[in-house]
Structure formats: structure tokens, C-alpha cells
Amino acid sequence: MTKTQLNAAIRAIYERLIRAYGPQNWWPVSLDDTSSQSVDAQIVVGAILTQNTAWANVERAIAQLGHARRLSWAALRDISQEGLARLIRPAGTYRVKAGRIKAFVDYLWQHYDGRFDDLVSGDLDTCRRRLLSIHGIGRETADAILLYAAGRPSFVVDAYTRRILRRHLLIEGRASYDEVQRRFCMAMPADPGLYNEYHALLVEVGKRHCKPRPRCDGCPLSDMPHEAVD
DNA sequence: GACCAGGCACATC
DNA sequence: GATGTGCATGGT
Numbered sequence: 517m518t519k520t521q522l523n524a525a526i527r528a529i530y531e532r533l534i535r536a537y538g539p540q541n542w543w544p545v546s547l548d549d550t551s552s553q554s555v556d557a558q559i560v561v562g563a564i565l566t567q568n569t570a571w572a573n574v575e576r577a578i579a580q581l582g583h584a585r586r587l588s589w590a591a592l593r594d595i596s597q598e599g600l601a602r603l604i605r606p607a608g609t610y611r612v613k614a615g616r617i618k619a620f621v622d623y624l625w626q627h628y629d630g631r632f633d634d635l636v637s638g639d640l641d642t643c644r645r646r647l648l649s650i651h652g653i654g655r656e657t658a659d660a661i662l663l664y665a666a667g668r669p670s671f672v673v674d675a676y677t678r679r680i681l682r683r684h685l686l687i688e689g690r691a692s693y694d695e696v697q698r699r700f701c702m703a704m705p706a707d708p709g710l711y712n713e714y715h716a717l718l719v720e721v722g723k724r725h726c727k728p729r730p731r732c733d734g735c736p737l738s739d740m741p742h743e744a745v746d
Numbered sequence: 747g748a749c750c751a752g753g754c755a756c757a758t759c
Numbered sequence: 760g761a762t763g764t765g766c767a768t769g770g771t
Contacts, residue, residue: 608768
């Protein structure tokens with residue numbers, strides 16, 4: 517397949533998914549009090565909590581944090597790691613994730629005096645490297661923070677994205693995260709709203725049809741080329 | 747009971 | 760650079 521064909525296929529997948537499912541409007545933020553708690557803090561915390569975790573469990577943990585009035589950079593700085601771990605317990609691996617949230621918040625206060633906007637301003641690649649230097653922030657979490665919390669065009673590549681592209685023969689089995697991300701950036705304009713929708717749509721079609729054991733019945737991509745499934 | 751979920755760090759080869 | 764393992768809850 518030529519690069520032109522590859523780009524066309526990636527655009528075609530987006531067109532089909534948006535037609536089939538419509539806008540997904542991620543990130544789902546629900547703050548009852550935006551004066552003392554912040555949307556960006558909630559998204560960053562959610563991005564860490566969702567690591568290898570079903571979203572429904574993340575929502576429970578976020579609800580507990582909101583109830584405890586901890587969804588602000590200052591409140592997250594002031595809570596103990598143990599107290600934080602108790603609140604996020606429903607999200608699983610809670611001791612590990614409490615440490616990662618703390619690492620992020622400590623970094624934010626240490627280098628940017630708690631100003632999230634300053635952390636995610638300037639050259640995109642520089643921002644990404646900054647985030648990756650924080651313990652517990654890997655590629656996917658860094659891109660999710662940049663895209664969903666900062667509104668910057670950093671495409672998020674998750675397990676579904678790779679599985680779908682691999683199943684439709686658009687990437688090699690060993691393609692790295694950055695390679696997959698580059699494929700999308702070549703095919704699509706650098707528009708945060710577009711990246712936001714595309715990633716959310718891939719998760720949606722993945723959940724419905726592209727599990728490790730695929731269920732292709734009714735999948736909007738089922739007549740596109742793909743590898744044989746049981 | 748087994749498998750999966752919107753990963754990452756670390757050890758090892 | 761690739762591969763394996765621990766982290767841990769809750770839904771299917």
C-alpha cells in the first residue's frame with residue numbers, strides 16, 4: 517500500500533466512524549463547583565487513573581475526589597499520598613496511581629508554581645518531553661493530557677487504535693507508538709478537535725467490535741480490508 | 747474463575 | 760529495542 521493510499525484509508529476510517537457514531541464529545545467533565553476545582557486537574561487525574569483501567573471505575577474514583585473537594589492543583593498538593601490512595605481506590609492500582617498523581621502535582625508546583633497553562637504552553641514537542649520526564653507519565657498519558665486538558669494537537673494512540681489499524685493491515689505488528697502517531701499526523705490536519713473525536717471514535721468502535729476477540733457483526737469498518745478473524 | 751480495561755516502570759535479554 | 764512482570768479494582 518502506498519503512503520497516499522494509507523492516508524486515504526485513515527481518513528476514510530474517520531469518515532465512516534463519525535457517520536456511524538456521531539461526535540463523542542470527550543473529555544466527559546462533570547464538576548459541580550468550578551470555582552474551587554478545575555477541569556484541567558480533573559482531566560489530568562483521569563488520564564492517570566485510566567491507565568489500564570475501565571472508564572467506569574475511573575468515574576467512581578473521580579466522583580469521590582470531587583466529593584472530597586480534591587480536584588484542584590492546590591488540594592492535590594496538600595493531600596497526603598495515603599489519603600489520595602484511599603479516595604481513588606475504585607480505579608485499581610491505587611497506591612501506584614496515587615504516587616503518579618503526586619509526582620505530577622509536585623512537578624507542577626516545583627517548576628510552574630501550580631500554573632498548568634504554563635506547563636503546556638510553547639513548543640509542542642518540548643511540552644511532551646516535559647511531561648514524559650515526570651514519573652508515571654508515558655506517551656499515551658502525555659498525549660491525553662496535551663490533547664484533552666490543554667487542547668493541543670497531540671494524537672493519542674491507545675490499545676484500540678493499534679489493534680484496529682493492525683487488524684485492518686494499516687500498520688505492522690511491531691509499529692512503535694511514535695510511528696503510529698506519525699501515521700495519523702501525516703493523514704489528518706493538526707486539529708485538536710479532530711484528534712479528540714478521532715481517538716474517541718476509535719475507542720468506541722474498539723469497545724463494540726475490536727476486542728482481543730473481535731465481533732465484526734455490524735462494525736462500520738467490516739467491509740474494509742482486514743485480517744482473518746475467527 | 748478467566749478475561750479485560752482509554753499503561754507505566756523496571757528488570758532482563 | 761523487544762519482551763515479561765507487578766500493580767489491583769470491578770464488570771462481563
